[in-house]
Structure formats: structure tokens, C-alpha cells
Amino acid sequence: xxxxxxxxxxxxxxxxxxxxxxxxxxxxxxxxxxxxxxxxxxxxxxxxxxxxxxxxxxxxxxxxxxxxxxxxxxxxxxxxxxxxxxxxxxxxxxxxxxxxxxxxxxxxxxxxxxxxxxxxxxxxxxxxxxxxxxxxxxxxxxxxxxxxxxxxxxxxxxxxxxxxxxxxxxxxxxxxxxxxxxxxxxxxxxxxxxxxxxxxxxxxxxxxxxxxxxxxxxxxxxxxxxxxxxxxxxxxxxxxxxxxxxxxxxxxxxxxxxxxxxxxxxxxxxxxxx
Amino acid sequence: xxxxxxxxxxxxxxxxxxxxxxxxxxxxxxxxxxxxxxxxxxxxxxxxxxxxxxxxxxxxxxxxxxxxxxxxxxxxxxxxxxxxxxxxxxxxxxxxxxxxxxxxxxxxxxxxxxxxxxxxxxxxxxxxxxxxxxxxxxxxxxxxxxxxxxxxxxxxxxxxxxxxxxxxxxxxxxxxxxxxxxxxxxxxxxxxxxxxxxxxxxxxxxxxxxxxxxxxxxxxxxxxxxxxxxxxxxxxxxxxxxxxxxxxxxxxxxxxxxxxxxxxxxxxxxxxxxxxxxxxxxxxxxxxxxxxxxxxxxxxxxxxxxxxxxxxxxxxxxxxxxxxxxxxxxxxxxxxxxxxxxxxxxxxxxxxxxxxxxxxxxxxxxxxxxxxxxxxxxxxxxxxxxxxxxxxxxxx
Numbered sequence: 081x082x083x084x085x086x087x088x089x090x091x092x093x094x095x096x097x098x099x100x101x102x103x104x105x106x107x108x109x110x111x112x113x114x115x116x117x118x119x120x121x122x123x124x125x126x127x128x129x130x131x132x133x134x135x136x137x138x139x140x141x142x143x144x145x146x147x148x149x150x151x152x153x154x155x156x157x158x159x160x161x162x163x164x165x166x167x168x169x170x171x172x173x174x175x176x177x178x179x180x181x182x183x184x185x186x187x188x189x190x191x192x193x194x195x196x197x198x199x200x201x202x203x204x205x206x207x208x209x210x211x212x213x214x215x216x217x218x219x220x221x222x223x224x225x226x227x228x229x230x231x232x233x234x235x236x237x238x239x240x241x242x243x244x245x246x247x248x249x250x251x252x253x254x255x256x257x258x259x260x261x262x263x264x265x266x267x268x269x270x271x272x273x274x275x276x277x278x279x280x281x282x283x284x285x286x287x288x289x290x291x292x293x294x295x296x297x298x299x300x301x302x303x304x305x306x307x308x309x310x311x312x313x314x315x316x317x318x319x320x321x322x323x324x325x326x327x328x329x330x331x332x333x334x335x336x337x338x339x340x341x342x343x344x345x346x347x348x349x350x351x352x353x354x
Numbered sequence: 355x356x357x358x359x360x361x362x363x364x365x366x367x368x369x370x371x372x373x374x375x376x377x378x379x380x381x382x383x384x385x386x387x388x389x390x391x392x393x394x395x396x397x398x399x400x401x402x403x404x405x406x407x408x409x410x411x412x413x414x415x416x417x418x419x420x421x422x423x424x425x426x427x428x429x430x431x432x433x434x435x436x437x438x439x440x441x442x443x444x445x446x447x448x449x450x451x452x453x454x455x456x457x458x459x460x461x462x463x464x465x466x467x468x469x470x471x472x473x474x475x476x477x478x479x480x481x482x483x484x485x486x487x488x489x490x491x492x493x494x495x496x497x498x499x500x501x502x503x504x505x506x507x508x509x510x511x512x513x514x515x516x517x518x519x520x521x522x523x524x525x526x527x528x529x530x531x532x533x534x535x536x537x538x539x540x541x542x543x544x545x546x547x548x549x550x551x552x553x554x555x556x557x558x559x560x561x562x563x564x565x566x567x568x569x570x571x572x573x574x575x576x577x578x579x580x581x582x583x584x585x586x587x588x589x590x591x592x593x594x595x596x597x598x599x600x601x602x603x604x605x606x607x608x609x610x611x612x613x614x615x616x617x618x619x620x621x622x623x624x625x626x627x628x629x630x631x632x633x634x635x636x637x638x639x640x641x642x643x644x645x646x647x648x649x650x651x652x653x654x655x656x657x658x659x660x661x662x663x664x665x666x667x668x669x670x671x672x673x674x675x676x677x678x679x680x681x682x683x684x685x686x687x688x689x690x691x692x693x694x695x696x697x698x699x700x701x702x703x704x705x706x707x708x709x710x711x712x713x714x715x716x717x718x719x720x721x722x723x724x725x726x727x728x729x730x731x732x733x734x735x736x737x738x739x740x741x742x743x744x745x746x747x748x749x750x
Contacts, residue, residue, distance in 0.1 A: 161495070231487060231633050252650035264646040271638035272494040 097129050097147070102173045107154035109146040113138025116206075116349065118183040119170065120145040121190030123332060124229075124270035126152055126262060133334040136342030140349065141183060146173070148193070150269035152262045163189075163215070163273050163281060167196035174204045183349055185209040187334050188305075189270060192279070198295075199287040208291065209345055210314070211298040212306055212331045214274070216285040218313045226279040227305045230271065241331040243302035288317040295321035296348045300329030300336065355698075355705050355736045356743025358444055359404035359725060360412040360601070361397050361712035362623065363430065365390060368420035369626050369714075377419040377630045378484050390423060398433055400712055400721050405438040407729035410745075412444040412708050418488045421627050428462045435470035442745050444475035446545055446565055446708070450503040451480030452491035457527055459503070460510035464536040472537035475744065477545035477565070478504055484634035494639030497553075499524045504544075511541040543744055545599070549657075551579035558583025558593065563744045565599035565708060570666070570679035571659040573600060577701050596747040599706035600697070603682040603713060606690050606727045616724060617673050617684035622714025624668040624681065661700070683709065687731040694732075698739055705741040 097108040110129050118141035120127075120134070127145055137143045148166055150156035160166070170193065174182060182205045186194030191213020198208050219225050229237055238248030252260050297315045299308055308325070315323040324344060329336035368384040369376060401411050411434055415427035424430050427445050434443055443466070448459055467474040480500045486493040502524045509518065510532050517529040536542055545563040548554050557564045558580035566573045577598055584593040603623065605616035636649065658666045660678040668681055676682040683693045698704045711728065712721040 161492075230637060231631075233633055253652050257647065260647050260650050261643060264643045264650060267646075268494055268639045268643060271492065275492040275494065275638075276490050 097153070100146070100173075102169060102176060105149055105155050105157050105169070107146050107149055108152055109144060110134055111145075112143045113141055115141050116181055116183060117141065117177075117179045118143050118185060118345075119174070119179075121170070121184075121186035121193050122148065122151075123188030123190050124266060124274070125332070126266040131335065131338070133338035133341055136338050137185075137345065139342070140346040144177075144179075146170070148190075148269065150272060151266050153258075156269070156272075161272055163192055163196050166193045166273065167200060170197055171201060179204055181206045183207050183209065183345065185211070185345060186213060187211040188214055188331060189274060189279075191215065192274075192281070192284075195284060195288065195291070196281065198291045198293065199284070202291065202293045205293055207293050207349060208295040208318075209298060209348065210295065211333055211341070212300055212303050212311065213297075213314060214279040214306065215281060216288070216314055216317070217277075217280045217282055218285075218310050224278075225306070225310055228278070229305065230275075240304035243300070243328050243330045243336055247335060285317055288314075289319060291318045291321075294348070296344070297321060297323045298333055298341065298344055299323065299325050300331060300333035301325045301327055302330040305331045355595075355707060355733075355739060355741040356410050356442065356745060357728070357733055357736070358410040358412040358442070358599075358706065358708045359401065359712075360414070360708055360710045361400065361721075362414060362416070362422040362710070363394065363397050363424045364623070364714060365393060365420045365423050366622065366715050369622070375629055375631045376421050376626055377416070378487060378634050379418070379631060380420055384420065394423065394430075396718050397712065398430070398437070400718065400725065401434050402437055403722055404711075404725055404729075405434075405441040407725060408440075408733065409725065409729060410442040410444065410743075411438060412446055414446055415449060416482070417485045421623070428466065431466050431474075432469070435466050435473070438470075438473075440473075442473050442475050443470055444477060444545065444708075446475075446477030447479030447547060448477065449481030449485065449489075450478050450507070451496045451500040452486055452489040452493075453481075453503075454489070454491070456503040456506045456525060457510065457530065457532070460507045461532050463507070463542065464511055464532055464534055467536040467538055467542050468534045470537075472542075474536075474538070474542040475545055475563070476542040477547070477563075478507075479547055483637055483640045484630045486637045486640065487634050492639070493637040496640060508541060508544075511536050543748060545744075548576065551576060554579035555583035558585075558597075559587045561588065561593070561597065563597055563599055563706065565601060565706070567601045568603075568668070568681045569658060570681055571661050571663075571700070572657070573680075574701055577704075594747060595698075595703035595705035595741040596744045598701065598704045599708055599744075600680075600701070600704055601708035601710065602680055603676070603684070604690075604709035604711045604724070604728070605682070605684045605716070606687060606724050606732065608686065608727065610686055610689070613685050613689075614673055616716060616720050617676075617682060619716040619720070620684075620710065620713040621673060621676055621682065623710065624676065625670075626714075628669055687727055690728075690732050691735050694736065695739060698741060703741060705743040705746075707736075 100109050147154045184194050184205050191210040192215030238245040242248050295318045299311045315321045326333040326337050334341045413427045415424045416422035417425050480496050502522050517531040520527040547565045554576045564580050603620050605620045607613040658679045666675045666679040680697050683690050
């Protein structure tokens with residue numbers, strides 16, 4: 081694996097993105113903190129390297145937060161078009177870095193990737209945290225479990241996704257070109273991996289029983305992309321998984337309640353070792 | 355020059371529905387099947403008149419919309435393949451970028467070519483952006499899927515020695531061996547459309563007929579990109595006018611006032627056709643990242659220009675704007691001839707004129723009259739322009 085080019089990365093506001101290579105694919109990643117490894121998998125809207133949650137998590141862990149292939153400034157491998165591809169990609173990353181005792185955290189689409197990783201192998205994973213995760217089919221065939229984010233304007237998306245919708249507002253006319261390009265790539269990449277079957281893998285639910293590591297669901301209660309019932313059904317399919325709600329947050333609790341989000345994960349991690 | 359009559363088979367009665375959007379999510383309660391039947395039969399009668407008058411026939415397909423009831427164009431084509439006597443029948447196009455089954459497409463198109471005894475022109479398109487929701491095909495990678503489907507269809511039509519196998523990224527078939535095989539050899543002429551210079555060049559490289567839909571005075575740049583691509587694969591030779599087609603709305607009458615009255619009715623198509631719920635207009639991946647960046651920055655792509663470079667909004671432009679930007683050919687026979695002649699000269703050669711001679715609320719009587727004047731008083735004069743059409747060259 082190669083770490084960085086010339087001093088390791090591109091400065092974006094206060095966050096630093098390293099350039100790392102996995103199996104020949106170059107991606108960006110935030111690496112911060114010391115201690116037990118924590119792999120943070122971002123949602124479809126991407127990851128702001130300056131997001132407060134990364135610092136909060138880094139107080140208790142060595143955080144590795146990659147930008148998924150096809151998102152942001154990360155390469156899009158031509159053959160990648162399923163969440164399964166991303167899951168194997170991150171299993172390769174864990175192997176290449178020879179990481180053990182990993183806390184695997186995923187939000188929304190990142191939660192789906194995390195679940196697909198965990199059903200394949202938890203050899204390097206000690207515990208799993210799924211926050212407002214998509215990925216399974218719960219309702220009947222005419223029930224849409226996940227709101228159709230590609231059939232709504234940004235204003236509706238923000239109202240559904242956030243307890244405080246103003247957090248989602250972007251003014252693309254004044255943002256730097258790179259940031260607009262990142263937003264455009266994130267939208268395209270989300271569709272590449274999750275257009276159909278929409279935001280789920282029909283096989284995943286019946287494979288969740290394979291996950292034998294302690295699992296915590298964190299659920300922002302103001303989420304109107306997903307229902308809490310969806311989250312509880314997801315939780316019930318993983319043996320021994322615990323479900324905790326986070327108030328004052330919607331679909332992205334790591335953005336709206338970063339302190340609480342990090343605190344719950346730290347407690348979960350320590351509790352397991354207590 | 356060949357002239358193709360075209361109607362989208364609209365259901366204009368629903369155009370004023372209070373729902374607000376005509377495509378994708380307009381509840382079909384607004385469609386009275388009895389009225390729909392009357393309209394289909396009426397439009398087909400107009401196509402049969404066009405066949406008698408010496409025009410060729412163009413069909414398209416759209417989904418979940420009151421602007422176009424041809425949700426499966428093959429049905430209308432089948433009726434006209436049987437009932438018309440001499441016209442070329444053009445599908446422009448078959449949206450293979452989002453239809454699920456190119457094997458079915460190859461079978462349908464071969465059958466149509468046989469029934470029409472070799473009169474099929476086979477247009478392939480990727481599909482309009484707002485139909486990726488109804489079809490649920492992934493808009494990301496649509497052009498790769500388009501060419502994969504195209505390659506499969508051509509191979510299915512040109513393989514005559516028994517079954518072949520196809521295992522590509524997008525499509526998986528075993529034992530492919532279509533019956534009947536197409537009448538025209540090696541396969542019916544391929545047409546396509548584009549609004550991008552990159553795709554125009556690719557169509558030129560392949561030597562397919564390229565149709566430009568209402569791009570007015572932005573058309574020549576697309577023709578030039580095609581010419582460049584064509585020359586690159588044909589030892590520097592330039593394509594003839596038969597490789598180019600242009601679609602305009604059309605209305606004529608013996609006096610200008612009446613022609614313009616008809617023109618306003620036909621223009622109803624442009625005024626309403628883009629009436630789509632915004633999130634459906636730009637599905638992820640349909641446009642390139644760079645084009646999306648421009649859109650997000652508030653730069654909208656300019657589509658139509660007058661000869662003087664004035665930008666025309668097809669929804670709000672006046673009838674004169676639509677004529678000046680060649681979105682529409684409209685007027686007395688003399689005026690129409692001059693408009694066509696000027697435009698053909700501007701493009702540097704164009705052998706196929708596609709006219710939307712029925713649209714919106716234009717009724718049967720007016721449509722028939724407009725078509726008759728076109729055939730009897732305008733088309734004979736188009737011979738002066740010496741622009742051979744696609745099928746004339748193929749037959750030569």
C-alpha cells in the first residue's frame with residue numbers, strides 16, 4: 081500500500097485527506113488519532129474531512145475514514161457497481177493494513193457496506209456499529225422501505241434527512257469547483273451502487289445471522305428517509321444486536337449529534353472490554 | 355430528400371390536468387381508453403394518408419406520459435407495417451439504453467422488417483432522462499449499456515448459421531438464433547439521435563444516419579463532428595446528405611394566417627412537453643459529472659438559437675421565434691420551402707427531413723390538409739435541392 085503523495089494529502093478546510101491505494105485503486109482517506117482501529121464508512125452524501133465527528137472519534141481510536149471508490153476524489157474502478165464490490169474492497173484494505181480488533185462503523189449507505197463486510201468475515205472485526213443503515217428489504221413488495229431520494233428535490237431531501245434541515249443546504253453557485261464536483265460524483269456513485277434493487281441487497285437480510293460480533297444500532301429518530309421500525313427489524317436480524325436512539329438527529333446522526341454519536345461508540349467499545 | 359411524417363400520438367385532453375405534470379407521474383385516471391382508441395385510429399389514418407401522398411413514416415416511444423401514447427412503439431409500427439403500401443417506416447427511436455431485453459428488440463425489429471418487406475429504418479436511442487425512473491434501468495453507465503445492446507442486436511440480426519452465446523456486462527443470453535431474420539441485408543439501416551458532439555463523432559465513425567431533433571442553428575456543429583468521425587473511418591471521404599436528418603415541427607396552409615393558427619396548435623407540444631417534475635429531469639449519471647457541475651452552478655445548456663444567435667426557449671418563445679430557430683417550419687408552401695432550403699444550405703447537406711406535422715390539439719382535418727399541401731406543393735420543389743435521402747442511397 082502506498083501512503084500519500086508528497087507529505088500525504090490535500091488540505092481541505094481543517095481536514096486532511098491522505099491518498100491510499102488498495103489493490104491498485106487509489107482512494108482518499110482521513111486518518112486520525114491513536115489506539116484501537118476504527119473504520120468509518122460514510123453515507124452516500126460523502127464525508128467532509130473537517131466533520132467534527134472525526135475528531136470526536138479520534139479521541140478514543142485510530143480512525144480510518146476512506147472516501148468510497150467513485151465518491152469524492154477517489155478512483156472509480158470500472159468493474160465496481162455493487163455494494164458487494166465495496167465490501168470486498170474494504171476487506172482487502174483491512175488485510176493490507178493487517179488491522180485487528182477493528183470497530184467497524186457505517187452510516188446509511190456506509191452501514192449497508194459494513195453489514196455486507198460483516199456477513200463475509202469478522203476475522204479482523206471486533207464490533208459493528210450501524211447508524212441509520214440501509215441495505216435490507218423489510219416491507220412487502222409494494223412498500224418502499226427507503227424514501228426515493230432520486231425522486232425528490234434537495235429541499236425535500238433535507239427535510240426528510242435532518243432534524244435541522246438547514247444543515248443540508250448547499251449553495252453550489254458559491255462553493256469551490258472541487259466541492260461541487262465531489263457532490264456531483266457522490267450522487268452518481270450512490271446511484272451506481274444503489275439504484276436497483278433500490279438501496280438494498282435482497283440476499284442480505286437472510287445472511288445477517290452470520291454476524292457474531294457485538295453489534296450496536298444507533299438511530300437518529302428524526303429520520304424520514306428510513307423509519308425506526310425499519311431499523312428495529314434490521315437490528316432483530318442480527319443475533320444479540322442492541323438498538324439505541326439518538327434524539328435531535330435524523331438520517332445522519334454523526335453530523336447532527338457528533339458528540340453523542342462518538343460517546344455511544346466509545347462506551348460500546350469499552351463496555352465490550354470492561 | 356425524404357420527408358417523414360411524425361406524430362407522438364398525444365393525448366392532449368389531459369394536458370390541462372390540474373395535477374401539473376404530464377410525464378411519469380400523471381395518474382392514468384386522466385386517460386379515457388375510449389378516447390385513446392379513437393385517437394390511435396385517427397393518427398394511424400393520418401399515417402396511411404401520408405403513405406399514399408409519398409411521405410415516409412416516423413414513430414417514437416415514450417413511457418407514462420400524456421404527450422405520447424406510444425409506450426411500445428412496436429405496436430403502432432406493426433399496424434402500419436401491414437397497412438401502409440410503400441413508405442419507409444422509421445422508429446426513432448427504440449430506447450435500448452433503458453429497455454430490459456435487446457433479444458426481444460432484435461426479434462421485434464426483424465419481424466417488422468419482414469412484414470414491411472424491407473421498409474424498416476431502425477433508430478436506437480438511449481432514452482430520455484425522465485424515463486429511467488419508470489424503467490428502473492440504472493442511468494449510470496447508460497451509454498455503455500446502449501452500445502452493448504446495439505452490438506447484441508446487430509449480431510443477432512447478422513448471425514445466420516445457428517445459435518451464438520452472449521455474456522457481457524449488461525446482457526446474458528444463451529442459444530441466440532432469431533426467427534425471422536431481417537429482410538434487409540445485412541440489417542435494416544441504423545439511425546440514432548444525439549445532442550452531443552462526442553456522440554455525433556461516434557455515429558459518424560460508424561456511418562449511421564444521425565438525426566438532430568430541433569437544435570436549430572446549433573445543428574451544424576453536430577453535423578461537422580459527425581463528418582469528422584465519418585472521415586476518420588472512411589479514408590477521409592465525407593458523408594453524403596443521406597447520413598443526416600433533422601426534425602422540426604411543421605404546419606402549412608394556403609394562407610399565412612391559417613398556417614400560423616395551425617402552427618400555434620402544433621407548438622403546444624413544445625409548450626407542454628418539458629412539463630416534468632424536476633427531480634425526474636436529471637437522473638444521476640445521465641449527464642457527465644462535468645455537465646452536472648455546470649448545471650449545479652446555474653449554467654443551463656443552451657439548446658436552440660436563431661441564425662443571429664438569439665437563444666430561444668421552446669416553452670415560452672413566440673411562434674416567430676420557433677420559426678427563426680428552425681424548431682418549426684411553418685407558413686405558406688412558399689415560406690416553408692424557403693425555410694427548408696435555407697436550413698439545408700446552412701447545414702451543408704441534409705437528405706432526411708422529419709416533420710412533426712401532427713402535435714397537440716391539431717385536429718384530423720387540419721393535419722390531413724397540412725400533409726396534402728406538403729406532399730403536393732412543397733415536396734416536389736425539394737427535388738431542386740438535390741439531397742438524396744438514406745433509403746434512396748441504400749437502394750442505389
